[in-house]
Amino acid sequence: MSTAVPPRGPAEDRPELATEQFEPADRERFDTAAAIGLLPAEPETAPIPVADVDPSALLQLRGLTRSVRLPSRDMLHILRGVDLTVHPGDHVAIVGRSGSGKSTLLNLLGLIDRQTTGDLLFQGHEVSRLSDRRRARLRGASIGFVFQQFNLLDGRTALENVMMPMMYGTARQFWGREKAAMEMLDRVGLAGRAHQKPNRLSGGEQQRVAVARALVRRPTLILADEPTGALDVTTGEAIMSLLDEIARDSDAALVTITHDLQVARLSHRSYLLDGGVLHDVDTSAAHSALAATEGIRAGREAVGA
């Protein structure tokens, strides 16, 4: 069972998380979320007690914060205390509007960035203590990325793109890279186009190549960042069901970061990232929240209307 930490008490009981001043915009966002009743309790910043470590969890975030110092020397608190537990095979959607900290959260989940405070356990290990090199290796071995803009390497064929992650793998993966990549392309239905370069492929095909690339090293976690953002509705749905299917087959967890509620509805659980905090919501509530904070126009955009 994995859920976001439920609200624990009234807002005034929360310990002050940030010592520096809040940006007015942050405060406003924070208050908006509180006003519509979605605000959880102030997150934990103390390390996860041993008893709370979920040994079966693939990913466990507790009180995760990320702050950056602005040129004005003020602190900008992007994530204010994120709690999230993801198990193998989970399909989790994180919805949020632009500027809500989705990218920052993605960086942390993808072991690209380090949190300011809080815990991020990957397969039971605190990853912020690992060296950059170990994190890169862990990322390569365990995490597959799918990006909004596909991000295939230009000038290389679909096959070469899918082989690329294997270049950073074990000796066995390196030498077997072509076979594994062909199998994966076959799995996404593009075996016949293996030798085409990305500019000869349609958007949907490119994203399928990207899916094959994300999965070729058999990751335990797939991070999809707006995977349907550059695709039409029908193609987007096809990609999502492909991702879902492949993730389920390989028992990998799928974390989709999106502002598209249609996409979010395909997941087992959905969260709204707002004000730097993750809210456990159903997608219709998230829709309301987005509509309330961004106005009707933004809301329309969010549901893909």
Next chain:
Amino acid sequence: MTALIASLVEAYGELRVNGLRILLALLGVAFSVFTLTATLGAGGMLGAAIQQSNEASNGRPAIVTVQASDTTSSTRAERDAAVAETFDVMGIEQRSRRASLPIGIQTLQGVMSMQITAVDPAYAEMYRVRPDAGRWLADSDQDRLAPAIVVNQTAYATMGRPDLGSEAVDLYGGEAHSTAIVIGVVPDSQGPYPMAYTAVGSAAELPGIDESAFSSQEYLAWIPPEMTEQISNALTTRLSSTPTGTYNVYSNYWPGSDDPFRILSTALIAIAAVILILGAMGLLNIALVTVRYRVREIGIRRSYGATGGRIFFGVLMESVVATVIAGIVGVLGAVALVRSPMVLDYFKGVGLVDLPPFPASAVITGLVAATAVGILAGALPALIATRIKVIDAIRS
């Protein structure tokens, strides 16, 4: 090991994708390596040519010359025996007698005077004389009644190109006349003057030659250069007073005077180095711009597990693989140029007899320079590449 191979595979793939752009950047490097290698190679070959040319007139390092100061109190045979015995005692095996004798040859335009050098067969090796056609003198030629002669190209042409080894040619000395057989033709190492060699043993058979003609005969010994002084001194001591008279000893070897082309080759290398530096700067410039274009690609690679070290090494290797390929092209071009018939003819013209191999040091210097340029031009972009922020790069 796999990481190294993977990096090379990756670098090769990168070069393949960006072939044309990198090719243009590499032209400068290939050209400078070409210049560097060709300069060093041609310099080396030219040095060998000059050295061989010197050796043809002065002998190879080191030749010790022994000459009798007084030829009246003993016969030539006695002096030959005395010097030969001394050489034997000292273990000198490569040796030759040498006497210059005047002779007249029959030409199409009448009789023409020519200098003929009477030597022993070992002379060819000591003075690097190689027949272009026919053969050099052999021991058996000492006993011939019709002397065997080896002529240079000018003399051979002047004589009307007689058949080698069979056709008799007429020789004149004063009023006397006899015939000789031309057995070989050697290059004009001393210039376009008719010259000939014959065996000392049969030289007395030449027309108009008597014992007095041999008064300036020399005895030559080929010795290791580093022992020149020691052997010269020993010979001087042993030959200062013999029953056959006294002898003077000279040597052709002056230590430290061996590279007349040092200044020229240093200047050429300096020019090549400047070209190489300019090539490296051009490459660096392009590599720096390229890395900006590759921000997104590097971000993608990092998101798939490429470590900072791997990215650094990858970008560096691309540069190195590219410049090494350019270096190989430059070196091959330089070898092809220096070994081309046109250039070789030039070297032969200035005295090259034995074609030396293309200097290995020039090839190695060219390849090392290419690799060094690759490392220098690759290191800075590689460092920049490792500092690229992954997600910013992907979202750019």
